[in-house]
Amino acid sequence: MREGFKTVLEFLESNMDVEDEEEHLCNQYESESNDSKVRRLFYNLARAARGHKDAIKKIIISIESDDHTVGHYCSICGWAVDFGKSPSVGNEERCSLCCQKFALLETDGDYVLKTLPQ
Ligand SMILES: [Zn+2]
DSSP: OOTTBHHHHHHHHHHHHHHHHHHHHHHHHHHHOOOHHHHHHHHHHHHHHHHHHHHHHHHHHHHHTTOSEEEEEOTTTOOEEEEEESOOTTOEEEOTTTOOEEEEEEETTEEEEEEOOO
């Protein structure tokens, strides 16, 4: 598991489980229905769940392969503070909008921002 993304990865894995269950149930309901409109509805819902799983899996793979940008929102103005891909704990960046300076830290497996004095 990649440093700094513990909670994000847990959330994504949990969402994969939900999408798996949704796909399974929709396939089951599709096969059990005698109404063509209902079968089509559940076919489309199962297809959407597969699409969601593919998208989530791509995010997980990008995180696990260190190909995912580390970003947080500035606590002062809400703008994105970008630490790039594969940053090191302790890296410092400035918010490009309000110029507040932050350090990237890690707490219990998650990246957090520490506001630094100007
Ligand atoms: Zn800012």
